[in-house]
Amino acid sequence: MQRDEQEQLKDSGFVCFKSPEDAAKALNAMNKQQLGDGTILLVSKHISKRENNLSRDPKHVAPIQRNLTKNFDSNLFVKNIPTAITEEQFKQEFEKFGPVISVRFRTNPHVSLATYKQGFVLFSEVDNAKLAIKNLDQANIFGNKPISVDFWVSK
Numbered sequence: 001m002q003r004d005e006q007e008q009l010k011d012s013g014f015v016c017f018k019s020p021e022d023a024a025k026a027l028n029a030m031n032k033q034q035l036g037d038g039t040i041l042l043v044s045k046h047i048s049k050r051e052n053n054l055s056r057d058p059k060h061v062a063p064i065q066r067n068l069t070k071n072f073d074s075n076l077f078v079k080n081i082p083t084a085i086t087e088e089q090f091k092q093e094f095e096k097f098g099p100v101i102s103v104r105f106r107t108n109p110h111v112s113l114a115t116y117k118q119g120f121v122l123f124s125e126v127d128n129a130k131l132a133i134k135n136l137d138q139a140n141i142f143g144n145k146p147i148s149v150d151f152w153v154s155k
Helices: 020-031 047-056 062-073 087-095 128-138
Strands: 077-082 102-104 115-121 148-151
Touching: 062 115, 077 087, 077 128, 087 102, 087 115, 087 128, 128 148
Parallel strands: none
Antiparallel strands: 077 115, 077 148, 102 115
């Protein structure tokens, strides 16, 4: 495990396998699995920046981007969430459509008096995310203004 400047364990680490087959098995078995403390593992193949840059071809997606897209294929971006809504309330609404790995709100330090905020919902399965989009996009579940729900897209 890696440690930060204060010698605290980081939330990420690396595992080196002897064979690519064993690495693929571990990735498939452990990705999006819940640990005993409730933490969800997100596992992906490590790709160095050098490797990523060498493989850049305008016709293909870069390997790091491909890893992000695969790991977060069930991640939703939600807009128009009233600031009074808590992460727990937010999560409860989305859990109606399947197991949720995590929810996060995007904070903007430059907007202190904002009425609405944005958030992310990561489902364990893509089908659950699709169902949530179908049922919640443009729904007035938190008040008068409908929320906007769609798949998250990396920039």
